[in-house]
Amino acid sequence: EGDEGEKGDRGEVGKQGKVGPKGPKGNKGPAGDVGDQGMLGKIGPIGGKGDKGAKGLPGVSGKKGKAGTVCDCGRYRRFVGQLNINVARLNTSIKFVKNVIAGIRETDEKFYYIVKEEKNYREALIHCRDRGGSLAMPKDEATNALIADYISSSGLFRAFIGLNDMEREGQFVYADNSPLQNYSNWKQGEPHDPAGHEDCVEMLSTGEWNDSECQVTIYFVCEFLKKK
Numbered sequence: 001e002g003d004e005g006e007k008g009d010r011g012e013v014g015k016q017g018k019v020g021p022k023g024p025k026g027n028k029g030p031a032g033d034v035g036d037q038g039m040l041g042k043i044g045p046i047g048g049k050g051d052k053g054a055k056g057l058p059g060v061s062g063k064k065g066k067a068g069t070v071c072d073c074g075r076y077r078r079f080v081g082q083l084n085i086n087v088a089r090l091n092t093s094i095k096f097v098k099n100v101i102a103g104i105r106e107t108d109e110k111f112y113y114i115v116k117e118e119k120n121y122r123e124a125l126i127h128c129r130d131r132g133g134s135l136a137m138p139k140d141e142a143t144n145a146l147i148a149d150y151i152s153s154s155g156l157f158r159a160f161i162g163l164n165d166m167e168r169e170g171q172f173v174y175a176d177n178s179p180l181q182n183y184s185n186w187k188q189g190e191p192h193d194p195a196g197h198e199d200c201v202e203m204l205s206t207g208e209w210n211d212s213e214c215q216v217t218i219y220f221v222c223e224f225l226k227k228k
Contacts, residue, residue, distance in 0.1 A: 107146065112147055113221065113222050114221050116219050118219065119160075119220060121135075128175075128220070134176060135221065138183075144203075156205060158202045159221050160221070162176075169193075172184075186210075187206075191210075193211055197213055
């Protein structure tokens with residue numbers, strides 16, 4: 001066995017070895033620069049109502065308007081007023097007619113109707129006349145009996161009829177100014193008017209006549225001529 005030779009020269013670099021195992025996690029690096037703006041997101045929900053703002057300054061005055069047309073308003077008001085009066089009159093007439101139909105009595109020539117409104121003789125006279133009639137004028141026994149039955153069956157004690165002696169004391173005339181003919185139906189002892197105050201005539205539910213003061217307010221009987 002010979003002697004150990006000298007140490008040889010350094011050999012050439014060997015082939016690259018395999019990748020070694022993964023090293024431990026390094027420290028966090030510094031923050032990078034700000035990136036570009038991303039895409040616009042969706043619209044968020046509507047916010048609550050804000051406070052009322054301060055009052056703005058007054059605007060400039062508008063231009064002068066055109067002259068209006070003159071209205072003859074007084075005339076229209078009068079017209080409307082007259083219409084209202086006419087309507088009221090018609091309503092009164094309708095009410096009257098309804099009442100008449102409800103409680104009427106009739107003969108061959110006339111209708112008789114008790115108006116259940118308390119009026120004095122003159123008002124009663126006008127009421128019947130305004131409606132195209134007159135205060136009832138019983139000129140015979142049959143008519144008198146019809147009216148008397150009407151008064152008593154209406155539960156009344158008395159009602160004005162169209163008879164008075166206002167013009168000449170003691171000379172009774174009907175509402176049409178015709179004098180009493182051969183028929184009358186005075187209650188016993190009537191007409192009795194020593195003081196001269198009882199110038200109008202009421203019929204009692206018995207059918208008898210009694211002179212009474214014209215100022216008393218009682219129900220009354222109208223008569224209407226039937227249209228031919």
